[in-house]
Amino acid sequence: MIVSLLYKVARKLLCVPSVLLRREEAKDAELLVLRHENTVLRRQLAGPVRYEPADRFWFAVLSTLVPRRRWREVFPVTPGTLLAWHRRFTAAKWDYSARRRTGRPPTRAAVKTLVLRLAQENPRWGHRRIQAELARIGHQIVASTVWEILNAAGVDPAPRRTGPTWREFLTVQAESIIAADFFHIDPALGGRLYALAFLEHGTRRLHISGVTAHPTRYWTVRQARNLAVDMDIRMEPPRFLLRDRDGKYGEAFDGVFQAEDMEILKSAPRAPRMNAHCERIIGSIRREVLDHVLIANEAHARKVLAAYERHHNEHRPHQARHQLPPEAHEQPATVHDLDIRMVLRTRILGGLINEYRYTA
Structure with missing residues (x-):
């Protein structure tokens, strides 16, 4: 009876601090369970454990919270392994070799x-000429860097020194070139x-x-006259x-323009792209008019083409002239109201082509 009574009293006395310190005891108990589980897992592993960099990082950080003993x-x-990891992460903080570039600084994209x-x-x-021009406007860059860029x-750093290509010539002389070409029309009656x-070329007229x-x-x-x-x-x-x-041109045709101090440029045989502007406008005439109108005779063809020529020169916008027609010289005023x-x-040609304007 006395032993049983002492056991009950002891349990009652021990319950008081256990209630007050339940959280700490539970935490210690969980740690003991995890530590024992870790010991069991170590016994069962046959080979060495490989840790990822993130695992090493967290072990090294947590080691500062646990006494070394x-x-x-x-x-x-x-x-020793923990200390080695700690030294490695500490040294990486002051290592600038991976962030330091060797050689010249990179050239700016601009x-x-x-x-x-x-x-x-x-x-x-x-x-070298480009490098000199850059230096003149304030960009100090060596010629070898320009060569590499x-x-x-894919641009030749040392281009040819001969005359311009056909495309370059036409681009430079666009304001002074007029192109000629024939195109055919198939009437409805054969x-x-x-x-x-x-x-x-210059005005697209x-x-x-x-x-x-x-x-x-x-x-x-x-x-020609x-x-x-x-x-x-x-x-x-x-x-x-x-x-x-x-062969329809002939020497007399060239003589008319040579009398006006004009030089005759002949494209290569079977090379329509050498007269590309004229070929393109002929294609526009076909797509916008001739493919949609039945031409009866010569008089009808002249009337239709005259209407399109007037529309082309006075109203039709052109990308090469900033959306201005050939006979316009300034942009129209912005409409606010x-x-x-x-x-x-x-309506042009019965509504085949339409022109739009604001009322005055």
Whole structure:
């Protein structure tokens, strides 16, 4: 009876601190369970354990919270390994070798873009000429760096020193070139008609001089004289006439323009891309008009082409002229009162082509 009573009293006395310190006891108990489980797992592992960098990091950090005398009991690695990990992470904090670049600093993207722009706009400039121009505007860059930028972009750092290519010549002389080319029209009742078109490269002004079923050299020379008179009236004679090697032109045709101090440029045989501007406007005439109208005869063809020529020169916008028609010289004023003014439509060729304008 006495032993039983003492046991009950002892349990009652021990329950008081256990209630007050239950949280700490539970934590210690969990740690003991985890430590024993860790011991069991170590006995069962046959080979060495491989730790990831993140595992090593956390073990090294947690080692500062545990007394060093208990490291062998708590951590699954030796104290020497923990200290080695700690030294490695501490040394990495002060190691700048991975963040330090060797050699020259990288060239800024804006300078690279400027180098390529100068090379594109000046195809005869070499890398040393580009480097000199960059130095003149305040970019101190060596010629070898310019060479590397051009070479990486596929641009020849040392371009040829001969004359310009055909494309470069046409681009430079665009304001002074007028191109000529024939195109055919198939009437609804059979046969074939021919029209002669002239296109001024600089202004994109179109001249359709005439339509005939028999484009003889005499007829072609007469169209050339009509165009020469028109250019004299406008006082804007070009310097070059670009045409193909069609036999319908002849020496008399060239003589009309040579009398106006113009030089004749002949494209290569079977090379329509050498007269690309004229070929493109002929394609526009077909897509916008001739493919949608049944041409009856020469008179009808002249009327249709005259209407399109007037629309092309006075209204049709052109990308090469910042969306201005050939005979316009300034951008139209911006319209602000959109709710008040109305948009009027003008039908060309029965509505095949439409022109739009705001009311005054």
